[in-house]
Amino acid sequence: MLRFILRRLLETIPVLLIIASATFFMLRLVPGGPFTAEKAVSKEILRNLQAHYGLDKPLPVQYAAYLWDITPKRFAPWHLFADADRNESPDFDLKAAFGINLGPSFKYPNRTVNEIIADKLPHSLELGLWALAVALALGIPLGVLAAMRKNTAVDYTASTLAMVGICVPTFVMGPLLVLFFALHLRWFNASGWYFASDRVLPAATLGLVYAAYVARLTRGGMLEVLNQDYIRTARAKGAGETRIVLRHALRGGLLPVVTFLGPAIAGIISGSFVIETIFQIPGLGREFVTSAFNRDYTLVSGTVLLYAGLIVALNLAVDVVQVWLDPRLKFE
Amino acid sequence: MNAAEPPAPPAAERPHSPGRDAWLRLRRNRLAVVSGVFVIVLAAICIVAPPFLGHGYADQNLSLGATPPSGTHWFGTDELGRDLFARLLYGGRISLMVGFIASLVALVIGVSYGAVAGYAGGKLDAFLMRVVDILYALPFTIFVILMMVFLKQPMDQLDAWLRQFSFLKNLQGIGKIVGLFAAIGAVEWLTMARIVRGQVLSLKKMEYIEAARTLGFGHARIIFKHIVPNLLGPVIVFTTLTIPAVMMLESFLSFLGLGVDAPLSSWGTLIKDGADKMENFPWLLVFPGSVFASTLLALNLLGDGLRDALDVRAARD
Numbered sequence: 001m002l003r004f005i006l007r008r009l010l011e012t013i014p015v016l017l018i019i020a021s022a023t024f025f026m027l028r029l030v031p032g033g034p035f036t037a038e039k040a041v042s043k044e045i046l047r048n049l050q051a052h053y054g055l056d057k058p059l060p061v062q063y064a065a066y067l068w069d070i071t072p073k074r075f076a077p078w079h080l081f082a083d084a085d086r087n088e089s090p091d092f093d094l095k096a097a098f099g100i101n102l103g104p105s106f107k108y109p110n111r112t113v114n115e116i117i118a119d120k121l122p123h124s125l126e127l128g129l130w131a132l133a134v135a136l137a138l139g140i141p142l143g144v145l146a147a148m149r150k151n152t153a154v155d156y157t158a159s160t161l162a163m164v165g166i167c168v169p170t171f172v173m174g175p176l177l178v179l180f181f182a183l184h185l186r187w188f189n190a191s192g193w194y195f196a197s198d199r200v201l202p203a204a205t206l207g208l209v210y211a212a213y214v215a216r217l218t219r220g221g222m223l224e225v226l227n228q229d230y231i232r233t234a235r236a237k238g239a240g241e242t243r244i245v246l247r248h249a250l251r252g253g254l255l256p257v258v259t260f261l262g263p264a265i266a267g268i269i270s271g272s273f274v275i276e277t278i279f280q281i282p283g284l285g286r287e288f289v290t291s292a293f294n295r296d297y298t299l300v301s302g303t304v305l306l307y308a309g310l311i312v313a314l315n316l317a318v319d320v321v322q323v324w325l326d327p328r329l330k331f332e
Numbered sequence: 333m334n335a336a337e338p339p340a341p342p343a344a345e346r347p348h349s350p351g352r353d354a355w356l357r358l359r360r361n362r363l364a365v366v367s368g369v370f371v372i373v374l375a376a377i378c379i380v381a382p383p384f385l386g387h388g389y390a391d392q393n394l395s396l397g398a399t400p401p402s403g404t405h406w407f408g409t410d411e412l413g414r415d416l417f418a419r420l421l422y423g424g425r426i427s428l429m430v431g432f433i434a435s436l437v438a439l440v441i442g443v444s445y446g447a448v449a450g451y452a453g454g455k456l457d458a459f460l461m462r463v464v465d466i467l468y469a470l471p472f473t474i475f476v477i478l479m480m481v482f483l484k485q486p487m488d489q490l491d492a493w494l495r496q497f498s499f500l501k502n503l504q505g506i507g508k509i510v511g512l513f514a515a516i517g518a519v520e521w522l523t524m525a526r527i528v529r530g531q532v533l534s535l536k537k538m539e540y541i542e543a544a545r546t547l548g549f550g551h552a553r554i555i556f557k558h559i560v561p562n563l564l565g566p567v568i569v570f571t572t573l574t575i576p577a578v579m580m581l582e583s584f585l586s587f588l589g590l591g592v593d594a595p596l597s598s599w600g601t602l603i604k605d606g607a608d609k610m611e612n613f614p615w616l617l618v619f620p621g622s623v624f625a626s627t628l629l630a631l632n633l634l635g636d637g638l639r640d641a642l643d644v645r646a647a648r649d
Contacts, residue, residue: 015466026482167629169580171587171600172621175607183611270473274587278607288474289588292481304474 005316012312017067019308023301024066028059053106066103070305073099092118094306102302107294113302117284121306123193124283127206127275128268130199134207135214135264140257142211143218144245147253150223158215165212170271174205174278191280202279206271210264217260222253251325258322262315269307354565357641364637367630374627378424385418400615408615410605416616419597420623426598427624430512431579437517438578439571442524443563447555449525450532461529464522472519476581479515480590487511508592512585516578524570531563565642572635576628583624599624 050056054065079096094100094114102113146158181201182190192198225231226249234248272285284303291299358364401408407416449460487507494506535541536559544554583600585591587607592598597605599620606617 018466023478026478029482163629163632164625167576167632168621168625169583169603169628171584171607172603172617172625175603175610175617176621179610179614179617270584273473273477274584277588289477292477293589295481300478304478307474 005320008316008319012316015312016305016308020067020070020301020305021063023304024063027295027297027300028062053104066301069101069103071100092121094118102305103298105296105299107291107296107299113298116287116299117302117306120282120284120287123281124269124272124276124285126199127202127272127281127283128265130203131206131210131268131271132264134203135210136257138207138211139214140218140254142215143257144222144250144253146215146219147222147226148241148245155219159219162212162215165208166216168209170205170209171274171278173208174201174275177201177205178278191278193279193281193283198279202275202281205278206268206275209271210268213260213264214257217256218253221256222249225249225252228252255322255326258318258325261321262311262318265314265318266311269311354641358637361637361640363633364641367633367637370630371627371634374424374630375428378421378428382418382421382425385415385421400613407619408613410616411609411613416602416619419602420599420620423597423599423602423620424623424627426509426592426596427579427582427600428627430509430516430582430598431575434513434516434520434578434582435571435574437513438520438524438574439567441517442521443528443560443567445521446525446528447532447560447563450529451536451551451555451559453533453536457529461526464525467519467522473581473584476515476519476585477588477590479518480511480585483511483515512582512591515585516581520574520578520581524567524574527566527570528563531566532559535559535562569635569639569642572631572638576631576635579624579628579631599627 047056054062057065074097076097080092080094082091082093082096094102094117100114102117105111105113105116108116142158142162146155149155178190178201182188188197188201189195222245231244231248234244239248269285272283273289274285275281276283276286277289284306288300288303288307291303399409407420409415410419445460445464449457452460487510490507490510541554541558544558549558579599582591582598583603586598586600587604589604591600602620603617603624606613606620610617
C-alpha cells in the first residue's frame with residue numbers, strides 16, 4: 001500500500017515538471033508580453049518593470065529560478081487549512097505548507113500569486129464540493145432505481161433524463177435555472193456569493209451534468225453486479241431486495257462511479273470557469289480565465305500547476321478508494 | 333429496446349457483408365435512425381438555406397430592435413434587430429464545421445499515433461503510450477484555453493493576410509476558426525489513440541497479418557492497407573461521439589470569449605449573448621440553447637446506436 005502510493009507520487013514528478021515547463025515556455029514564446037497590451041509605456045518604465053519581475057534575465061535563468069521557486073521544500077499540509085488571519089476561511093498558504101513560491105502577479109501590483117490563490121481557491125473548492133455532492137446524491141439513487149427496475153418506465157425515464165442532462169451544457173442550464181428560479185420565482189439571487197442560498201443554483205448547475213453521468217454509470221455497474229452469483233446466494237438465503245442492494249450490490253456497483261470521479265473532478269474544475277462567470281463567484285476559475293487573457297504569466301502558470309497538482313492528488317485518492325472497494329485490484 | 337419488427341424475408345440469400353449486417357442492425361434502432369436523420373437534415377438546412385432566408389446574419393434593423401418570434405422572424409430578433417433564425421443557421425455552419433473538422437483532426441492524429449504505437453510494440457509503444465498517459469493527466473480544457481490565447485496573434489495575422497484578397501472576403505474570421513481546429517484537435521486525439529492501439533495490438537497477431545509479412549510487404553503497407561481498414565468500426569463510433577464533445581468544447585470556449593469573433597457567431601456565442609439578455613428577451617437563450625442541446629443529444633444517440641450496431645466494445649464508456 002505504502003509502496004504503491006510512493007511509486008505513484010514519484011510518477012507525478014515528471015508529469016508536473018512537464019506541465020510547469022510547458023506553461024512556462026508557452027506563455028513566454030507568445031509575442032507580446034504582459035505589459036505591451038496597455039497604453040504605451042515609455043522604454044525606461046518598461047525596462048524597470050521587466051527588471052522588477054526578473055524578465056530582463058536570459059530565459060534559462062528565469063526558467064531555473066522558476067523551477068526552484070515551485071519546488072516543494074517542506075511538507076506541512078496542516079498549514080493549508082490554518083486560519084492565521086482569522087477571517088474564517090482557510091488560508092491555503094502554499095508557502096507555509098510546502099514552501100512553494102509562485103511569484104508576484106504581473107497585473108495586480110503588490111500581490112503574490114500565493115495570496116491570490118489563497119483568496120480565491122476556497123470559493124472554488126466550496127463550489128466544487130457542493131457540485132460533487134449534488135452529483136452523487138442525485139445520480140446514485142437514480143441509477144440504483146433504474147437498475148432495480150430494469151426495462152420499465154422508471155428505467156427509461158431515468159435513462160432519458162440522464163441522457164438529456166449530459167447533452168444540456170452548463171452554460172445553457174445555468175442561465176435557464178436563473179431565469180426560472182431567480183428571475184421568475186424569485187427564490188434565489190440571480191448571482192453573487194454572499195448567502196448560503198447563493199450556493200444552490202451554481203452547485204445545481206455544475207452538479208446536474210455529473211449527476212447524469214453518475215446515474216448512467218451506477219445503473220451499468222449495478223446491472224453487472226446484480227447478475228453475479230453472490231447476489232443469487234443472498235437472494236437464496238432470503239435477504240430482502242433493499243438489503244441485497246444496500247448491503248451486497250452497492251459496493252461493487254459503485255466501482256465505475258469511483259473510476260469516473262477522477263475525470264469528474266477535472267471536469268468540475270474546468271466547469272467552474274463558466275459557472276463562476278455566470279454567477280459572478282469570486283473563485284479561482286474566473287481568475288484563471290482573466291489571467292490568461294491578461295497574460296499574467298505567473299498567475300496563469302501558478303494556477304495551472306495548482307490545478308494539475310490537485311487533479312493528480314485526487315486521482316491518487318480515487319485509486320486508493322477503488323482498491324479499498326475492490327480488493328481484487330490489489331494496486332495492479 | 334427495439335420494437336419487434338418482422339424478420340426480413342429470406343428472399344435473396346445474398347451473403348451479408350459485416351458492413352451490411354451493421355447497417356441492418358442500425359436501421360432497426362429507431363432512436364439512432366431518427367437522430368441520424370435529424371443531424372443530416374439540420375446540417376443540410378444550415379448549409380443550403382441561409383441565402384434564401386431574406387435576412388443575413390449581420391443585417392441590422394435598429395428601429396425594429398428585439399422582437400419575440402413572429403411570422404417574419406420565426407425565432408424573433410435580437411436587440412440590433414438581427415434575425416435569430418438566420419443567425420442560428422449561420423452559427424450552425426460554424427459549430428458543425430468546427431465539430432466535424434476538429435474531430436477529423438483528432439481522428440487523423442489519433443489513428444496514426446495509435447496504429448504506430450500498437451504496431452511497433454516494445455519500447456516505442458511504451459514510450460508513446462506513456463506520453464499519452466501524461467497528457468491524459470493534464471486538465472485539457474485549461475490547455476485549450478492556453479492554446480487559444482497562445483494562438484491569438486498568429487490567427488489575427490492570418491486574418492489580416494486574408495483580408496488583402498477581395499475574393500476571400502467571405503473567409504474573414506477564419507483564422508480564429510483554424511485556431512479552434514488546432515487547439516481542440518490537439519487535445520481530443522488521446523482517447524482515439526488508446527482505442528486504436530488496443531485494436532492494433534490484437535489485430536497484429538492475426539494470421540492474415542502474418543501472411544502479409546511473409547509476402548514481404550512493408551510496414552507502411554501493412555499498417556495502412558491491412559490494419560487500418562479493420563479499425564473502421566471503433567473509429568467510426570468514436571469519431572461520432574467525439575463530434576458532440578468537440579462542439580461542446582467549442583461553445584464552452586466561445587462562452588468564455590475565446591471562440592469566434594463578431595459578427596460571425598457560433599451556437600456558443602449565440603448562447604452567450606442570449607444568457608446576457610435573457611431577463612428581457614428569453615427567446616435569445618431558449619432557441620439557441622435548445623437547438624444546440626438537441627443536436628448534441630442526436631449525435632450522442634447516433635453514436636450509441638452505431639456502437640451497438642458495429643458491436644464495438646472498446647469505445648464503451
